[in-house]
Amino acid sequence: MDLKQISPDEVVFWQWRFVTVNATLVYTWVVMIVLVFCSWLVTRSLSTGPKISRWQNLLEVIVDGIRGEIAEITQQRPERYLPFIGTLFLFILVSNLLNIVPGFVYVAPTASLSTTAALAICVFFAVPIYSIANDGILGYLKNFVRPTPLMLPFTLIGELSRTLALAVRLFGNVMSGTKIVAILMAVAPLIFPVLMHVLGLLTGVIQAYIFAVLAMVYIASASRVREEEVQEYRLIVQNEKQGHDQKLSQGHEGLKDHG
Amino acid sequence: MDNLGLIGMISIFTAGLTIGLGAIGPALGEGRAVASALSALAQQPDESNTITRTLFVGLAMIESTAIYCFVVSMILIFANPFWDYFTQQTGGGG
Numbered sequence: 516m517d518l519k520q521i522s523p524d525e526v527v528f529w530q531w532r533f534v535t536v537n538a539t540l541v542y543t544w545v546v547m548i549v550l551v552f553c554s555w556l557v558t559r560s561l562s563t564g565p566k567i568s569r570w571q572n573l574l575e576v577i578v579d580g581i582r583g584e585i586a587e588i589t590q591q592r593p594e595r596y597l598p599f600i601g602t603l604f605l606f607i608l609v610s611n612l613l614n615i616v617p618g619f620v621y622v623a624p625t626a627s628l629s630t631t632a633a634l635a636i637c638v639f640f641a642v643p644i645y646s647i648a649n650d651g652i653l654g655y656l657k658n659f660v661r662p663t664p665l666m667l668p669f670t671l672i673g674e675l676s677r678t679l680a681l682a683v684r685l686f687g688n689v690m691s692g693t694k695i696v697a698i699l700m701a702v703a704p705l706i707f708p709v710l711m712h713v714l715g716l717l718t719g720v721i722q723a724y725i726f727a728v729l730a731m732v733y734i735a736s737a738s739r740v741r742e743e744e745v746q747e748y749r750l751i752v753q754n755e756k757q758g759h760d761q762k763l764s765q766g767h768e769g770l771k772d773h774g
Numbered sequence: 775m776d777n778l779g780l781i782g783m784i785s786i787f788t789a790g791l792t793i794g795l796g797a798i799g800p801a802l803g804e805g806r807a808v809a810s811a812l813s814a815l816a817q818q819p820d821e822s823n824t825i826t827r828t829l830f831v832g833l834a835m836i837e838s839t840a841i842y843c844f845v846v847s848m849i850l851i852f853a854n855p856f857w858d859y860f861t862q863q864t865g866g867g868g
Contacts, residue, residue, distance in 0.1 A: 520852075587823070680838055687841030694848065725834040728827065 522690065523622040524629060539627040546610045546624060577605075581727075588728065589735040591748055595648075596731065599641055603634060604727035611689060611719025615712065623719070626689040628682065635682035638730045639674070642737045649738040658737055681729060688722045778860050785854050789847035796843025803836045 520526060523538035530536070557570040567575075581601045585593035610623045610630075624630045646655040659670050692715035699708045811829040815822055 584827075587827075683845060684834065684838045684841055687838075687845045690848070691841070691844055721830065722834075725830060728831055729834070732831070 522627045522629075522686075523624065524627050526622070538622050539624050539630055542610070542613075542621060543624040543630060545621075546606060546613065549613070550605060550609055584728070585731055586748070586752075588731050591735075592751070596645070596734065599637075600727050600731050603637070603730055604723055607634070607685070607723035607726055608720065611723060612716065614693075614715060614719070622693060623689050625685055625722075626693050628686045631686040631689075632682040634685070634726070635678045638681060638733060639678045641730070642674075642734050645734045646737040655737070677733065681726065685722055685726055688718055692718060778857075778864065781854070781856050781860060785850045785857065789850040792843050792847045792850070796840050796847075800836050800840035804833055807832050807836060 523542065526538035528536050528538065528541060553570075554574070557568075557574050560568065561571060562568075578597075578601065581604060582593045582597060585596050585600055589596065607625055610625050613621055614623060625634075643655060646658070659667055692711070696708050696711050696715065699711055807829065811825055814825050818825070
């Protein structure tokens with residue numbers, strides 16, 4: 516990306532009248548193809564046996580990690596939120612990480628305000644959808660007049676401003692990374708850009724994590740958690756833990772027998 | 775000094791001032807947040823997961839003010855609307 520262009524929207528590859536194909540579109544499709552192709556490749560030969568392929572192991576670690584995070588934040592069963600939050604996380608993560616592929620003039624699509632605004636708008640609509648699915652329309656509308664109806668305008672402003680903040684935060688972070696690398700390339704092209712790239716990788720991962728966690732927090736705070744559901748969830752977690760401990764102790768006993 | 779020079783000078787000056795002032799506040803805030811998170815971690819190492827997650831989310835919130843300042847200064851330098859308007863009026867002299 517050139518120094519003067521503050522977003523990949525301005526890098527136009529192909530134009531026909533009002534139809535323009537810019538870098539944001541192209542690289543969004545690249546990221547989508549990478550994600551779809553990799554998951555197709557991994558899920559083609561899944562196994563439940565003791566031997567699993569490395570790629571399946573990687574995918575299981577990722578999915579299990581996201582599930583655990585969601586379960587800890589919402590204190591509910593994570594399955595309902597996993598597809599949406601997981602997709603957000605993986606898309607932002609991959610689009611930020613593809614920066615390091617050599618020999619490929621890549622600008623993260625998340626460095627464009629249009630991509631991040633689209634993601635933030637998805638979150639904006641996901642909040643009422645999940646909330647209505649959980650509590651019904653009345654339960655959702657009641658959120659706006661709690662604790663008093665006086666707070667209604669502030670709640671509405673909060674809804675809008677946090678969507679804006681979500682979009683601008685991701686855009687600013689990723690754009691600042693590419694911009695600083697571009698400036699350093701012009702000033703000191705030897706080693707410093709590499710260091711800034713490393714820092715960019717770190718912020719890329721953290722930003723993906725933060726985007727997903729914030730989306731989850733917004734969704735969870737809008738849907739009132741029922742007490743029974745929390746109890747049920749805690750019971751499940753406890754049972755899982757006990758089962759795990761038992762398995763471990765059984766394993767130890769088995770080892771002792773052998774010894 | 776003509777209009778174009780004045781606009782360029784003021785935008786660059788303001789961009790520097792924006793990012794400078796915009797870095798001071800968030801830096802102080804993040805320092806305080808990290809300091810209290812570290813003491814919380816020292817007192818309750820078992821809760822490290824929750825504390826770290828809350829710390830990251832809080833840091834992102836604080837950092838967003840600095841990011842807004844950065845975006846504003848980038849717009850002032852690279853995509854200044856007044857500059858574009860005056861360069862068009864004077865026939866692309868910039």
